[in-house]
Amino acid sequence: METAQITPFAAIAEFDTPGALVQAAEKVRKAGYSKTDALTPFPVHGIDEALGIPRSHLGYIVLCIGMMGTAAALLLQWWTGAVDYPLVIGGKPLFAFEFSIPVTFELTVLFSSFAAVFGMLALNGLPRFYHPLDNARMTRRVSDDRFVLVIDKSDPKFHPVETIGFLRSLNPISTELVED
């Protein structure tokens, strides 16, 4: 039911094995599509290369925030123990690296983990409860056993009719033009 009136969001094609998806994806990239994506029930190896998706930068974010955790911990222990209210305890120094290690380590890990999780959500723009692809008939099974290839309308080469046609040529189970 492709007619010129409707505003398309993306053209999608459905496959039943990860292998098929990856093969198709390679062709799509070679065909010069860049605003592409794939919906899969589990991380499919090789899809990133196939679609030319760059590596994640999450690691750097985590590193920075982890370091902040380290600093925060050391500051906390030094300031509370040696500056704000210095009390002689067990004849030990007011602040010492030795007894600061455990708490410092823990806070580093804590900060890093928060960074990893919330960083990941942020990079993925989650939570996102509505998505045009939800309107597609086939996307329901991507969390089960289907593998869907997506070409976004923002792609310069995108054309409702031609793109669909191109996708059909990759012998998917089916194709669909998703409305916004």
Add this chain to the structure above:
Amino acid sequence: MADLAIKPPLAELNPPLVEGNHSYSTVTHTVSGIVERKTPKQWFIAISISGAITLMMLGMIGYLFLNGVGVWGNNSPVGWAWDITNFVFWIGIGHAGTLISAILFLFRQKWRTSINRAAEAMTLFAVACALLFPLIHVGRPWRAYWMFPIPNTDLNMWQNFRSPLLWDVFAVSTYGTVSALFWYVGLLPDLATLRDRARTRIRQLVYGVLSLGWRGSARAWRHYEMAYLILAGLSTPLVLSVHTIVSFDFAVSIIPGWHTTIFPPYFVAGAIFSGFAMVVTLMVIFRYAFQLEDLVTIKHLENMNIVMLATGSIVGYAYATELFIAWYSGNMYEKFAFLNRTTGPYWWAYWTMVSCNVISPQFFWFKKLRRNIPFMFVISIFVNIGMWFERFVIIVTSLHRDFLPSSWGYFRPTFVDVCTFIGTLGFFTTLFLLFVRFLPMIAISEVKGVMPAPGASERGQH
């Protein structure tokens, strides 16, 4: 897909991780089915029992708060007894989950996939039980928040960062938080699966909200996998640090029997040991109850038994080392402490510990026995008991006779001690039952990841 070529030879070496002829959708169906099916009667029976026990625990805690720690058997010199024993016991249990999900992940142990979800859940619930005790064991629970560095305008007082107990506060709370995050991240894709399979509006909304709109886009999977890897990388040292720090509570003190340098590795080994035992206990029950034999195969159980055998032997070695060093050190207090452990008033506790922890796992040298479900179930129970006794032995027998004989004493538990501990078992079970009822107890997407790809083209992926 790199390893497709070498799949056949691998297959001969390793039995398949999923038995029976399963496809992606059948896996999805088997696991989600548990959550979607009408609640079985047995579940209600089980949870009403465990719920009742949980209520008893709450009652005991209420009674404790009204009257004080004196309702327990703790005394002078035995200032810590069942309270901290239970704390260490539960924390130890928790460690297996993190180990399976994080360390085995880093070691690319694919067999972890079908048990890690349940194991992580177990971790969370065990930590929940453990966290209870530091909070209720204090004399003035309403002041327990003083253990956290909350800025205070009136007192101008802070915490003492020299105290291992404070390290504990940070370690355990961090551990709890990180485990929860790790677990939830793992759940996201499966929650999405449940959302998409949901028939009723409520299920759609609930799982829709919980899954935060996860759609399995490749661009999302890329960050997701990175996050998962990082969390695994963080959890691995974390889990080791947590029990190390727990062991510091004792190792950093001066009490003979506590003041021991081998505690950190010894505690970590013990934790893994007890944790795996608990996983086996639970898995044996639930794989039977929900017919998951295909996903949680005998191979999985056997692997865990091997780990138990290994860690159990390490623990046994640690016991031996303790005794040797006590004798070799020539320190009279140290010497006495261990002589007292093995032959003193608590000899029965010590030998229960040894027979449960060191002897019982040795049966797993025999393949037949470690693949025998009823047998491993019994052993896993023994190990659980033994590991509880290990903590009891370390804490109580060291405290009840230390330096000055004039202050020696003996500890006897009260009914409140006993009921509180049993209560935590109920609490733990309740949480676990709720988990298996409403959440996928096997990581669907991960299992799919390690399945041989279905036929359409020969090209599967790893």
Add this chain to the structure above:
Amino acid sequence: MDLVQISNQKKPTGAGKHYWRSVNELDGTAKLEGWLDQEFPAGPVNDSSRRQVLKLMGASFGLAGLVACRRPEEKIMPLSKGVEDLVPGKPLLYNSVFVHAGAAAGVRVTTHDGRPTKIEGNPDHPYSEGKATGLAQGALLNLYDPDRSKQVSEKGNESSWEKFGAFAKTHFDGVGNGDGLRFLSQRVVSPTLTSVREQALKKWPGAKWVEWEPVNNDNALAGAQLAFGNVVEAHYHLDQADVIVALDSDFLNLDSPTVLPARQFTRKRKVTEPGDAIARLYAVESQFSATGATADHRLRLRAGAIAAFTADLAALVGVGESKTLSGEKERKFLAALAKDLKANEGRSVVVAGPRQPAEVHALAHAINQTLGNCGKTVTFTQALAEPMLDGLKALAADLSGGKVSTLVMLGGNPAHDAPADLDLAGGIGKAQTSIHLAHNANETSALATWHLPEAHYLESWGDARALDGTVSIQQPMILPLYGGRSALEVVAQLAGLPSAKGHDLVRGFWQGQWPAADRERVWRKALHDGVVANTKFAEAKVTAKAPAAGAKAPGTGYDVAFHPSSSLWDGRYANNAWMQETPEPMSKLVWDNAAMVSPATLKALGATQGDVISITVGGKSIEAPVMVQPGHADQAISISLGYGRKNAGRVGDGVGVNAYPIRTTAGLHIAEAQVAKTAKTHKLVTTQEHFRMEDRPIIREATTAQYKEDPKFAEKMSEMPPIDSIYGYHSYEQGYQWGMAIDLNACTGCNACLVACQAENNVPTVGKAQVSRGREMHWIRLDRYYTGTGDEAQSVSQPMTCQQCETAPCESVCPVAATTHSPEGLNDMAYNRCIGTRYCANNCPYKVRRFNFLNWHKEDEEVQSLVHNPNVTVRMRGIMEKCTYCVQRIQEKKIQAKVEGRREIKDGEIVTACQQTCPADAIVFGNIKDPGSRVAKLRHQERNYELLAELNTKPRTTYLAKLRNPNPELA
């Protein structure tokens, strides 16, 4: 006036709670009585539980509490009139006198806003020298005993002093010359009461006045009678003696008086240099006493055999003809002992204990005379009184003979504690009218027609003589809480004297003794000093006759010896929780008494500890749990009196076994008994469960000879591996650096320090059940260890309290910094910061930290909280507490010095409670950085050592090793 004021016992608010009266107001005018009544407590309110609720609310409310932010109103109630020398919040000290075992001991009472809160010895009193026994201090708690009788009652029905007055008037006018009238009082040592007694007896010539104390020194008096022909009091000067022989005498702990002998003896045992000579003590006794534990040589002999032993000793030193009643072991001991005594003529002394029969005392006197000790190490004066048993026998006879129409019992509990064969309980019933004055409505009150509440000695005027005759005025600090009256006042009222007010009587009597000119001055001075000048008896010159017929050999049965309880004495302190929880010095038994036997005897009985045995004397028998006492004589049982009360009160009822039923006139102290094991068992609870040192260098001991050749023996006893801190150490150089030295050579384990600490620091009691769980709260405990074999055991005692470690293990582990170190080296404990993890206690190698497992004040009545020291927080449940070197006393003196503009605090200006009261001066506290201080000097003695130094805790409390001075011939 709201309760918080009372509950926390601080912020004294003038007339906060008016139990108070200043000395000169005590003869109070009606108006004063008036305002006293109005400010009297509305009635007991369980305050601590109320506080509990508030705490919980405070916990749960959170923000709610903040919004409703204004506090509950707290009232300040000043006096309506200023009172002379009352400065709210400043303690006032009064000298008074405490009568114990028929003799006076001067006390100094601390009062806070009119509440007596602590008893100490009066430094100017010859029998106190500033020190007080545990009992003398503990008796304070009886003042605030909520079970004290508050009502005059007639035949069990409520009555009043007015009604009694009316009755007495008519009744006592009707007794004619008083043929049927009998008075039964405790030992009277009050000159005023004596004179009032004379007036009464003049009015009623037919009347008789009988005295009775179940624990008395009849034997000593009778012994003197035997030896010298008249009743004199022997005074021993142990500080003059180099060789001391104690024949069944526990002059360091149980036999009264103990403070003076303990001081004299320990003075003779102190050393400063390795070479110093110390006195040698031989003890011959049945039960293992504190004296026996201190002795250099101890011979365990069943009580009944000591007479024979004494006879032999006498013979060996040349008194009477030689007998050999004793066995092999004894003879060896005797030979050496006799030699040692002869070698020390004039510098030795033989002391016989009150439980030994008159003959033994007579022999002892004879021996002392032959050795030329009389006039040197032992002197004599007139005695305070005659033996009392015969009088009681006569009274019993009159009662059963129906000769008595009116019996007036002044204090005491005769129906309970008189010899069983006299059946006084039955007799009292036979008297038409019986009147009983007592603190508590006890077993005797139940039998009496009239019961009158007796005033506590801190509530009433009086006076008392010490053994040497010294008189002290007993002045009250507080008006009777429950409107009680003293024996003096009651007798005066009955005799119809012009005034029956204690103050008038005492003052009147003494005014009569002094020249009119400076009466007022002398009176004020007497009150101020606590002693009346020139009232000592003159020394009596006496010579001992040759001893009476020889002692008989012991019988074949078991000897059972009755001795007073070190905690409850004859039972009068049974309702005193402090004393109930004060461990028996040797066995550490609390909340019970037991039949003490030797390990061998236990085996012979086929019993194990806690088994109940029946003890039968002359047909009457009691059942008592048996307990092993290492070093006890075989075939002998010792049991303490005072337990098994029925009408003592909530604390004392049904605690322990009543031994009085088998105590007869024939065997008042030692009786022959049949013993059999029963099937029953009884749980005995001790504060210490393990008495062996396990070869650990805890209490370090040597002989004087060894000390001389190896002065550093104490340090060498623990091999100290070179351990160090990875951090280095905090330097404690600035200002005062507090420390304590405890001389184990002086400590006798008498518990005086323990009770002093309890009173000073508001240490709670927990009861038998909790002690059995190891939850006793004493901040200072006396560890007792036994060495040698079970039978021939030796024993040592060690005061154990917070050692104030410089590198305190407890501090490092507290998560909330509730225990930290002060710049002056104190291990501070901030109760209000403590959350109660108990980690500090676990990590304390000395196990001196105490935890409030429950709210120990739950059942307290308001009046009980009046005993609290306002300068120390009353700890709630869930909190750790411990010794702080009495930091409140340190702060007080520091502030005082500041206010007086002094830079330095003098050495000895600050004394901790335990140090203050220690009769042996074994505990010394002070600034260890000041080389001139006593504590510094002691720490520099060679025998000084740090306990558990190998742990590198750097304790501020150090111990001085114990020394013994054995006779080489017995070594």
Add this chain to the structure above:
Amino acid sequence: MSAIFPKSTDLYVRIGGAVAVLAILGGVGSFAYLSHPKVLETGYSPVQPVPYSHKLHAGNLGMDCRYCHSTVERAAFAAIPPAETCMNCHHKVKEKNPILQPVRDSFEKGVAMKWVKVHRLPDYVYFNHQAHVGAGVSCVSCHGRVDQMIEVKQVAPLSMAWCLECHRNPAANLRPAHLVTRLDWKPEGDPAEIGRRIIEEKHIKPPTNCSGCHR
């Protein structure tokens, strides 16, 4: 399939999230503010049984604090005067004034006046007036200008943190001891300098360890 959530959901979710965050921050902030002793404790001014005016007596009439609070230099506790003290003057002055009836009753009947406590420390805090006054800490440092208060009002938080401020550097609150009751006293010259001098001559080392105030 059709989407579970309408298109607008995400917008609302984000707005909601922002609001929630602000709410939490606000909540914490206001709690911190309300719970601060300066807010919670100061300003307490209960109604007294007799409307005694410190402004009149200490201010206008210029009576010295120590006339009534006589023990402040001798004891830990600054005594509240007995009715007797009031009557010293009031048996002549305003001897008929009905407002003073309670005082006269107290004096004649010996019933204590029930004054309401204004400055209150917890049971476990041992404050000593003698020590502070002796060191030269003026009444005004803790009690404020009582001589200007008709009804006494708590002006200082009396919290531990507040005590510590001064114990850590007392100089600012020190003055010659004989001037402590001169609430309006202004130092000539640098107050810090005066303080330093007094610390010097009096050896003032206020404790900051626990047992300084808690026993």
